[in-house]
Amino acid sequence: MAKQISVFLENKAGRLAHVTRVLGDAGINIRALSIADTSDFGILRLIVSDPDKAYKVLKEAGFTVSETEVIAVQVPDAPGGLASVLEQMSEENLNIEYLYAFLGTSENDALVIFKVEDIEKARKAFIERGIKFLDETRLYQL
Structure with missing residues (x-):
């Protein structure tokens, strides 16, 4: 079992880039991802090298984040x-x-x-x- 990080994103230019930059700057490697979207928002699902740290830095950056097994x-x-x-x-x-x-x-x-x-x-x-x-x-x- 593993922790997946889910990030809720508005469908706006640059939001996905911002998530990946926050993770990259924190030294967190993205290992797998999936994105599902509607016209207004998307859900980015990630498997990362350090899910606890990813959760923390994304929350601190103002993203709505959750963890799922x-x-x-x-x-x-x-x-x-x-x-x-x-x-x-x-x-x-x-x-x-x-x-x-x-x-x-x-x-x-x-x-x-x-x-x-x-x-x-x-x-x-x-x-x-x-x-x-x-x-x-x-x-x-x-």
């Missing part, structure tokens, strides 16, 4: 790899709220960040089914 799953980097993991999650009745790709890889697998309804249930199911996932320490160091 997510899970980083190692997905075979081959055709059907993601489908296999998703099918197993379906068999376990794990509800996926959203997912996005991680920028790096681990042990020649792709990494996908999942936000699921019940993260503890997902963690147990992954262990039982042999689905690999990364703990937060390894994830932040990639």
